[in-house]
Amino acid sequence: MNDSITNSIRLLNTLAKRLRKRRMEAGALTLSSPEVRFRLENDSQDPVDVEMKALKETNALVEEFMLLANISVAQKIYEHFPDSALLRRHPEPPAQNFDNLQHALKPLDIQLETGSSLALARSLDRAVLPTDPYFNNLLRILTTRCMMQAQYFCSGLYTPEDFRHYGLATPIYTHFTSPIRRYADVMVHRLLHASIDRDAAAYGSELTDKTKMSEQCDVLNHRHRMAQQAGRSSVELYTNLFFKGKTVEEPGYVTQILQNGFSVLIPSYGIEGIVYTTSKDADNVASVMEYEKESHTLVSLDKTSTVALFQRVRVVLQVDDTPVSANVSSMRRKLSLQLVEPQIPGLSVAADQLAALRAAARADSLSKQNEKKIVEMVTKHPDQIHSV
Numbered sequence: 001m002n003d004s005i006t007n008s009i010r011l012l013n014t015l016a017k018r019l020r021k022r023r024m025e026a027g028a029l030t031l032s033s034p035e036v037r038f039r040l041e042n043d044s045q046d047p048v049d050v051e052m053k054a055l056k057e058t059n060a061l062v063e064e065f066m067l068l069a070n071i072s073v074a075q076k077i078y079e080h081f082p083d084s085a086l087l088r089r090h091p092e093p094p095a096q097n098f099d100n101l102q103h104a105l106k107p108l109d110i111q112l113e114t115g116s117s118l119a120l121a122r123s124l125d126r127a128v129l130p131t132d133p134y135f136n137n138l139l140r141i142l143t144t145r146c147m148m149q150a151q152y153f154c155s156g157l158y159t160p161e162d163f164r165h166y167g168l169a170t171p172i173y174t175h176f177t178s179p180i181r182r183y184a185d186v187m188v189h190r191l192l193h194a195s196i197d198r199d200a201a202a203y204g205s206e207l208t209d210k211t212k213m214s215e216q217c218d219v220l221n222h223r224h225r226m227a228q229q230a231g232r233s234s235v236e237l238y239t240n241l242f243f244k245g246k247t248v249e250e251p252g253y254v255t256q257i258l259q260n261g262f263s264v265l266i267p268s269y270g271i272e273g274i275v276y277t278t279s280k281d282a283d284n285v286a287s288v289m290e291y292e293k294e295s296h297t298l299v300s301l302d303k304t305s306t307v308a309l310f311q312r313v314r315v316v317l318q319v320d321d322t323p324v325s326a327n328v329s330s331m332r333r334k335l336s337l338q339l340v341e342p343q344i345p346g347l348s349v350a351a352d353q354l355a356a357l358r359a360a361a362r363a364d365s366l367s368k369q370n371e372k373k374i375v376e377m378v379t380k381h382p383d384q385i386h387s388v
Contacts, residue, residue, distance in 0.1 A: 049242075085154070086184060087153055100309070101142055124143065150167070240334070244319045245319075247318050247357045251314050261277050275337045289307065295308075
């Protein structure tokens with residue numbers, strides 16, 4: 001295609017790549033976080049497929065100009081409202097946040113340089129395993145979890161040195177580009193409008209009073225955390241609906257070590273779950289593995305098996321049909337992960353158990369398919385239904 005719109009987009013993409021290169025050279029981080037995408041059935045809105053969301057080159061194009069707009073607006077509103085600009089900062093993470101990750105990387109002869117965002121970015125680029133192409137992406141996911149939480153703040157309560165956004169490697173930043181999704185952007189639009197019109201009084205003291213702006217930032221930070229929790233709950237709900245009645249065996253990676261289990265990321269679905277080394281519902285039940293604090297690993301009681309960060313495993317995914325409690329809806333039932341490989345006595349699913357689980361899931365699936373056909377027949381062809 002060689003029309004004017006296509007050529008304009010190609011030019012924008014060229015500029016976006018230059019902007020990105022400049023950001024990377026300044027120390028911006030390319031981190032990762034698994035995002036889940038569900039495909040829903042048209043009529044019932046039930047999930048029929050789940051996968052990890054893939055980002056395309058066009059996403060990167062939009063992102064670069066979004067970041068450029070946010071940075072430019074942040075500079076503009078701070079220039080006109082030095083005491084009450086609504087900005088967003090991302091503090092530098094303390095070195096101890098990386099301790100467990102650094103320990104897990106030692107056997108792989110990999111070390112993260114955490115002295116600055118640029119040093120971290122370059123060490124992440126070097127951290128590759130020829131035998132595992134997914135490793136670098138996994139490391140970026142775990143590095144993201146070592147970061148501090150970004151937060152909205154009022155410029156009048158911090159020194160300019162504390163304005164810095166560590167992950168984006170920019171001295172000043174705000175949220176301007178998504179007013180349909182975030183109230184913070186609406187506030188920033190008002191500040192920008194006042195900056196251009198030079199008539200801040202028309203907008204009230206909420207734009208010029210740093211105490212009021214700080215209180216508003218506290219509310220925005222709280223609501224942002226609530227929105228994140230709501231998003232996770234939505235993913236959990238649709239994940240449970242998708243896997244209900246299914247038994248799926250998939251490879252995964254250990255992403256977190258707990259004292260009573262370990263988290264596993266399933267790359268093919270982009271979801272995580274916990275394999276418990278003891279019953280999560282019962283008290284005083286001995287674990288089949290022990291947590292070793294010094295190595296941050298789980299070790300079997302006979303000392304023959306170890307579970308550590310980055311380890312590749314195979315798990316069985318199922319929705320646990322046991323209600324959490326008598327008063328809790330079945331929607332709150334949890335995705336259950338059971339270990340298949342490596343084989344750890346008392347923890348891993350044996351071959352005969354796995355076969356039984358698959359058979360039960362197939363029978364349940366057939367039952368649900370028959371039930372669905374009957375419902376469709378009754379709904380669409382009630383005249384063909386005869387009393388018995």
